[in-house]
Amino acid sequence: MLSPELSARLGELTDLGAAGALLGWDQQTQMPPAGGEARGEVMATIASLGHERLTAPELGTLLDAAEPEDEQDAAIVRVVRRDHEKASRVPAELAREMELASARAHEPWARARATDDFGLFRPFLEKNLELRRRYVDCFEGAEHPYDTLMDNFEPGLTTARVREVFDRLREGLVPLAAEIAAAEPAPVLPGPFPIAGQQALGRDIARSFGFDESAWRIDLAVHPFASSLNPQDVRVTARYTEENLQGIFAVMHEVGHGLYEHQIDPGLARTTLQTGVSLGIHESQSRLWENLVGRSEPFWRHWGPRLRETFGAGIGDCSDAELLRAINTVEPGLIRVDADEVTYSLHVILRFRLEVAMIEGSLAVADLPEAWNAGMQELLGVEVPDDTRGCLQDIHWSFGELGYFPTYAIGNIVAAQLWEALSAAVPDLDDQVAAGEYGTIRDWLREHVHRYGRTVEPTELLERATGQALDPEPLLAQLRVKYGGLYGLAATPGARS
Amino acid sequence: MLSPELSARLGELTDLGAAGALLGWDQQTQMPPAGGEARGEVMATIASLGHERLTAPELGTLLDAAEPEDEQDAAIVRVVRRDHEKASRVPAELAREMELASARAHEPWARARATDDFGLFRPFLEKNLELRRRYVDCFEGAEHPYDTLMDNFEPGLTTARVREVFDRLREGLVPLAAEIAAAEPAPVLPGPFPIAGQQALGRDIARSFGFDESAWRIDLAVHPFASSLNPQDVRVTARYTEENLQGIFAVMHEVGHGLYEHQIDPGLARTTLQTGVSLGIHESQSRLWENLVGRSEPFWRHWGPRLRETFGAGIGDCSDAELLRAINTVEPGLIRVDADEVTYSLHVILRFRLEVAMIEGSLAVADLPEAWNAGMQELLGVEVPDDTRGCLQDIHWSFGELGYFPTYAIGNIVAAQLWEALSAAVPDLDDQVAAGEYGTIRDWLREHVHRYGRTVEPTELLERATGQALDPEPLLAQLRVKYGGLYGLAATPGARS
Numbered sequence: 001m002l003s004p005e006l007s008a009r010l011g012e013l014t015d016l017g018a019a020g021a022l023l024g025w026d027q028q029t030q031m032p033p034a035g036g037e038a039r040g041e042v043m044a045t046i047a048s049l050g051h052e053r054l055t056a057p058e059l060g061t062l063l064d065a066a067e068p069e070d071e072q073d074a075a076i077v078r079v080v081r082r083d084h085e086k087a088s089r090v091p092a093e094l095a096r097e098m099e100l101a102s103a104r105a106h107e108p109w110a111r112a113r114a115t116d117d118f119g120l121f122r123p124f125l126e127k128n129l130e131l132r133r134r135y136v137d138c139f140e141g142a143e144h145p146y147d148t149l150m151d152n153f154e155p156g157l158t159t160a161r162v163r164e165v166f167d168r169l170r171e172g173l174v175p176l177a178a179e180i181a182a183a184e185p186a187p188v189l190p191g192p193f194p195i196a197g198q199q200a201l202g203r204d205i206a207r208s209f210g211f212d213e214s215a216w217r218i219d220l221a222v223h224p225f226a227s228s229l230n231p232q233d234v235r236v237t238a239r240y241t242e243e244n245l246q247g248i249f250a251v252m253h254e255v256g257h258g259l260y261e262h263q264i265d266p267g268l269a270r271t272t273l274q275t276g277v278s279l280g281i282h283e284s285q286s287r288l289w290e291n292l293v294g295r296s297e298p299f300w301r302h303w304g305p306r307l308r309e310t311f312g313a314g315i316g317d318c319s320d321a322e323l324l325r326a327i328n329t330v331e332p333g334l335i336r337v338d339a340d341e342v343t344y345s346l347h348v349i350l351r352f353r354l355e356v357a358m359i360e361g362s363l364a365v366a367d368l369p370e371a372w373n374a375g376m377q378e379l380l381g382v383e384v385p386d387d388t389r390g391c392l393q394d395i396h397w398s399f400g401e402l403g404y405f406p407t408y409a410i411g412n413i414v415a416a417q418l419w420e421a422l423s424a425a426v427p428d429l430d431d432q433v434a435a436g437e438y439g440t441i442r443d444w445l446r447e448h449v450h451r452y453g454r455t456v457e458p459t460e461l462l463e464r465a466t467g468q469a470l471d472p473e474p475l476l477a478q479l480r481v482k483y484g485g486l487y488g489l490a491a492t493p494g495a496r497s
Numbered sequence: 498m499l500s501p502e503l504s505a506r507l508g509e510l511t512d513l514g515a516a517g518a519l520l521g522w523d524q525q526t527q528m529p530p531a532g533g534e535a536r537g538e539v540m541a542t543i544a545s546l547g548h549e550r551l552t553a554p555e556l557g558t559l560l561d562a563a564e565p566e567d568e569q570d571a572a573i574v575r576v577v578r579r580d581h582e583k584a585s586r587v588p589a590e591l592a593r594e595m596e597l598a599s600a601r602a603h604e605p606w607a608r609a610r611a612t613d614d615f616g617l618f619r620p621f622l623e624k625n626l627e628l629r630r631r632y633v634d635c636f637e638g639a640e641h642p643y644d645t646l647m648d649n650f651e652p653g654l655t656t657a658r659v660r661e662v663f664d665r666l667r668e669g670l671v672p673l674a675a676e677i678a679a680a681e682p683a684p685v686l687p688g689p690f691p692i693a694g695q696q697a698l699g700r701d702i703a704r705s706f707g708f709d710e711s712a713w714r715i716d717l718a719v720h721p722f723a724s725s726l727n728p729q730d731v732r733v734t735a736r737y738t739e740e741n742l743q744g745i746f747a748v749m750h751e752v753g754h755g756l757y758e759h760q761i762d763p764g765l766a767r768t769t770l771q772t773g774v775s776l777g778i779h780e781s782q783s784r785l786w787e788n789l790v791g792r793s794e795p796f797w798r799h800w801g802p803r804l805r806e807t808f809g810a811g812i813g814d815c816s817d818a819e820l821l822r823a824i825n826t827v828e829p830g831l832i833r834v835d836a837d838e839v840t841y842s843l844h845v846i847l848r849f850r851l852e853v854a855m856i857e858g859s860l861a862v863a864d865l866p867e868a869w870n871a872g873m874q875e876l877l878g879v880e881v882p883d884d885t886r887g888c889l890q891d892i893h894w895s896f897g898e899l900g901y902f903p904t905y906a907i908g909n910i911v912a913a914q915l916w917e918a919l920s921a922a923v924p925d926l927d928d929q930v931a932a933g934e935y936g937t938i939r940d941w942l943r944e945h946v947h948r949y950g951r952t953v954e955p956t957e958l959l960e961r962a963t964g965q966a967l968d969p970e971p972l973l974a975q976l977r978v979k980y981g982g983l984y985g986l987a988a989t990p991g992a993r994s
Contacts, residue, residue: 022520
């Protein structure tokens with residue numbers, strides 16, 4: 001048992017986090033537009049109270065005096081101490097400056113994007129970058145300055161390791177995408193797909209995954225996201241367009257995030273460890289449900305009839321095989337969030353390269369558009385027509401969030417590793433998916449991933465769940481098998497003429 | 498200009514208030530049920546951070562050093578100093594105990610109400626009462642202990658003055674209700690009133706009052722309320738039943754509250770003065786829109802056709818005159834929140850008497866049900882069949898909120914006084930209402946009530962707006978004229994046989 005004083009402080013930090021989560025969720029789903037002006041300040045106040053409480057010397061003293069009696073309490077003390085020490089290294093002045101700069105950059109970024117004028121955003125990105133450099137300077141001993149930034153999103157991951165992993169990923173993905181491009185293209189489902197039908201189908205799929213109204217909500221948002229106030233108050237969002245079925249996959253994705261939060265050990269309640277351990281592990285959960293379950297052949301064996309029933313004409317005269325190919329269309333494109341399972345990680349690799357170069361100082365912000373466009377040509381073979389669809393497309397740099405992007409590709413890799421382990425543990429996995437039964441998957445993920453919250457570090461978690469370290473091979477192998485089958489590719493890359 | 502340090506502290510207090518308001522609104526409108534367990538703690542943490550910041554000695558020092566240059570800044574310093582001093586008098590221990598006791602009493606109260614077992618709630622009410630006595634002891638110099646409690650809801654109002662005003666109100670209302678009871682009863686509209694129609698009509702009426710989607714929301718809630726995060730983020734709630742049209746009047750009521758918050762001087766942004774000055778003044782706004790506008794003859798001259806169009810059969814074959822009488826049915830009943838314009842204040846008078854007696858010690862909690870039932874017989878002439886529809890009906894005592902109830906009747910009184918002043922200032926007021934034009938009313942209320950926020954004390958505000966102190970005569974006179982006309986009563990009470 002932790003002391004009541006320490007528990008009370010952790011409870012307070014948790015409550016501030018929940019209040020901040022609600023303010024953010026409301027901002028994107030409920031708030032009347034004119035309420036936006038004041039909202040930023042309310043969120044900043046709650047965040048800075050959280051920072052104040054996290055860096056309080058009294059918290060350090062209580063952690064030092066703690067005598068944890070079991071593994072869970074020991075983990076709590078260890079993780080909170082790390083959070084406390086990290087936050088305490090950053091002067092309040094710099095923390096505030098970073099917060100302000102990221103708030104101030106949002107509007108110029110949005111305007112730059114709307115008018116395709118990178119120059120409008122450039123000074124704000126330069127400021128964010130300068131502040132991130134000063135932030136990095138608060139920490140010593142990192143092998144690479146970018147390690148310090150990544151540590152906030154993926155504890156334990158190094159720039160050197162990401163480079164290796166991403167190099168291997170690129171070597172596998174670029175030729176695979178090229179082979180698919182040379183194969184017969186997937187059919188395009190003609191649509192339209194009425195939104196009411198998508199909402200009903202999305203909700204029913206979400207329910208089959210584990211969503212239930214007693215502890216979850218689903219709302220509309222311009223940019224879908226998942227947020228949880230606690231494991232019993234999970235909020236996912238969706239966005240639908242009549243033109244395609246992306247919204248349904250986005251729901252599966254967000255429910256995957258939600259299930260992670262929902263299944264964390266209730267014993268971690270009112271501690272800051274009752275949340276996902278890293279963004280990469282989190283993304284592995286969303287990708288697992290979206291791609292490995294939701295874009296699989298057995299999944300559509302079950303849901304295909306419902307899809308045809310709902311959208312009849314929108315599905316055209318597709319056979320089941322064509323439908324599956326349509327759902328798994330691969331096409332190198334300009335926009336990360338629209339990218340398919342094969343090309344997605346290439347978008348991430350580009351951003352990782354550019355961020356590292358900017359932090360190292362080898363790439364000036366002024367040269368970013370050119371470097372972006374060259375990278376898109378090299379990795380995806382596409383010509384970038386403007387910065388709006390180029391280096392201005394993502395919101396992350398307006399927040400100054402460097403080190404975040406790699407976690408998206410890490411998520412794809414980890415999802416494949418977990419799926420491999422899950423498949424080994426559950427021999428009839430495909431049959432269960434084909435029967436619309438996901439309870440075994442959910443339970444396995446709870447047991448091996450979710451329940452731990454932040455008590456087990458990401459590398460250790462992966463090791464325990466799969467027996468392996470981070471490894472891109474399962475992802476590459478799975479993609480090759482899946483797309484090999486769908487597009488009739490040769491078993492060995494390059495062997496097909 | 499206030500110093501940046503003082504402004505920052507007021508901003509922080511305001512932000513904590515806004516976060517608390519959002520947590521409360523979400524709890525009642527959006528939160529999935531299982532989220533409720535953690536919600537109470539999050540709200541308590543935000544409230545206690547607010548208490549901590551409000552009682553901080555540094556705030557006192559900054560207030561002492563403030564050199565306000567204009568009337569508004571002087572008001573800010575005065576009001577915040579009073580808030581600071583009041584909060585500082587209450588030991589943190591007692592404040593926490595009061596908060597916990599009120600949280601703990603909720604469930605037993607709900608259970609007692611559901612099972613008609615006052616004994617379940619009794620010890621919790623006793624505890625709340627004991628804590629309120631200890632709270633009262635923190636303040637000296639009040640003429641009556643109940644003054645100290647009322648001061649949190651209606652600053653400046655004394656128990657002695659409420660007694661006088663309520664005595665006069667009772668003298669006027671009891672015979673008026675009796676006369677109406679003896680007259681030909683109003684017709685009952687047969688219904689049903691489909692909820693979709695009520696929602697559309699309610700929203701259109703709300704829009705005509707000043708509601709607009711850019712700065713407001715309207716949602717469903719079990720117990721309708723209004724809440725605002727700031728003047729540009731106003732949230733009203735509604736509840737409809739097919740059986741009657743009460744939901745539409747509840748919307749007008751809540752929009753009245755909302756307009757008050759919406760029209761406060763933007764110059765008070767990020768100060769704790771950018772909200773209503775007292776609950777009585779607040780209630781005057783809701784009652785003015787609900788009763789003096791919304792239940793008036795000219796109002797239904799405009800909206801009657803729309804009502805008939807929407808509910809055709811539900812309105813039966815009522816003539817316009819009968820419809821107006823149906824909308825203004827007077828009938829002594831058991832439940833305060835269902836009470837009409839004439840009998841409503843009698844419910845309040847009973848609660849005021851009982852609260853004062855409990856605080857004085859002349860009424861033991863154990864004897865409350867009996868005293869309640871006797872009071873209902875005396876004031877409203879009704880027999881109370883059980884405590885569920887008797888002394889357990891309101892939630893307020895479960896919160897320990899003594900001193901709150903009088904403000905409901907004060908609101909009725911003030912609304913009538915404001916309406917008298919408004920009628921004098923706007924000779925064609927009825928014509929405007931009959932034309933569906935409420936801009937003049939809205940502007941007059943902004944000018945004379947809303948814009949001040951908390952900068953002008955309630956008594957002074959009323960004096961400035963109406964030239965009068967608190968006075969029940971305009972209410973009594975207006976009710977007599979209105980219901981005299983509707984029910985064909987004699988001009989002088991008692992003169993009709």
